Amino acid sequence: MTDTRFDVLCIGNAIFDVLASVEEDFLVAEGLTKGSMRLVDAEESLRLYGRIGAAVRIPGGCAGNTASGVGSLGGRAAFVGKVAADELGDAYGHDMRGAGIHFATPALKNGAPTARSIILITPDGERTMNTYLGACQELGPSDVDSATVEAAAITYLEGYLWDPPAAKEAFRRASDVAHAAGRRVAITLSDSFCVDRWRPEFLSLLRTGTVDTLFANEHELKALYETADLDTAMAAVREDAGLAIVTLGAAGSMAVTRDETHHVRAHPVDKVVDLTGAGDLFASGFLTGLARGLPLPDCARLGGIAAAECIGHVGPRPQAKLADLARQDGFEI
């Protein structure tokens, strides 16, 4: 195994979040399931956009958020994702590169626009997502640069990549290249609805060793094994994954291998403002620690620090310099 140029390469859907506040009635009138992510076409995205009030627009997407966390922690991050050659795409790329993240995926020309997710925030703080995948549909194997994959200690893929058809091939190709170079390949299950859509394929990815490291929250893990019992799901994932990291909200996280079980408590949070991105940022900390060879409990602590910062403000990307927060707890990245 040669030296790494990147700690973590994140591959995912490059999505601009468009956040707007709505009343509960709005979800009812639109027939939407609160807290879910649904995929919509361009027409439906535009129609919904026309019905919401003033919006906040910020670069998002699970893997993109994770990359920004790795960078903020002082890790070396790369990102692969497909934007279009339009204003949203330019802004997405600007902010990635501005955060020190290597991002060289060619923008799509003369095709669909940059992906956007209209995120409806109800007064209870819940978020209901309506995602138009746009240019993300065109992410293909040719967008995965072998040299970048080989140069990354960990390649991290989001489960949502299973939605756009061409991305699956990109995903498999990245895994092959990474494993051939002796690297680690991780996946996040993204959300429990995503698990429902792709359960057999996700299980196959684990059981064939296409991915060796799994990130999931409690709901996603239970959905994967179709059980209401966490212990049952934990026992199953211990068999299927080389390493599984399961986040438990305020109860912290578990990191398990076939032989080891680590439970790490959650990092204290002053005030829960917005949970969006907490899982993505937890992954950023854990992955950064893992890439640097830290013991699993320390990886989980680093994840907890990043998640806690994210929970304390609106928006899925860090506002404070995570490296400074990590240093206060004795971590030097």
Add this chain to the structure above:
Amino acid sequence: MTDTRFDVLCIGNAIFDVLASVEEDFLVAEGLTKGSMRLVDAEESLRLYGRIGAAVRIPGGCAGNTASGVGSLGGRAAFVGKVAADELGDAYGHDMRGAGIHFATPALKNGAPTARSIILITPDGERTMNTYLGACQELGPSDVDSATVEAAAITYLEGYLWDPPAAKEAFRRASDVAHAAGRRVAITLSDSFCVDRWRPEFLSLLRTGTVDTLFANEHELKALYETADLDTAMAAVREDAGLAIVTLGAAGSMAVTRDETHHVRAHPVDKVVDLTGAGDLFASGFLTGLARGLPLPDCARLGGIAAAECIGHVGPRPQAKLADLARQDGFEI
């Protein structure tokens, strides 16, 4: 004087704010004057954009912020400003209309892009603005719809409109139409650098009665009369303007006519987070009260409520429903 369809018509530069954090060294290296607004061309705007990190993009512009405040207070607001037919321009219009503001200015096609101001935030919270006027340069008299001006109790203009040459004519035309319909015409001086650029013209606007109501903060008023003494400036403006409203930060505000002087204390603020937009939002409250015929001290109180909300969060537009806050203090708009 016939019935009004709008309480306040705001005319100004339609600008997207692009906010990014920088270190003090950055301003030094760029040779920028901290706290100032400078006008830049497209090339310089792009160059600077390439040097900043991840950014926050939000619709801004003084008069646009004021219109959003009027709407949030439950007033009927209209806005005239020039965006381009591009993604930023679409987003600007979407958010204006989404906030219930009448906004019908045709977007510029095949010309300069939508205006943007790159706002550099230093660790001390100061903001240094670099504004590319883009499509705003093309706002002209034909964009001012007479029927809208006639239907508004108050037409409110921002001093920054003096920067793009064609806007001056739009400005004068709006004033003529408004006064012919027996309406009030107000102006804000925008900032003290703007006053330095256009002092003789601003004084002439007041002295010829082209505008009858003036909004200024202490620095702008002193700059207008080239004096370091506030009392001297207040005595002068009392002669020049039918009504002058001078904001004094934590010391509240003064509203003066030739015969009256009202000093109203500032609304309490829990925590000063970001002063951007405080003056614009103060104006929104004052103007809404004025349009509804409230006594001047009540107008100032309503302004204070709107400004206090704005100061409590990042960004120049209200996050809470200002009408609810005003109601807590006994105001029914």
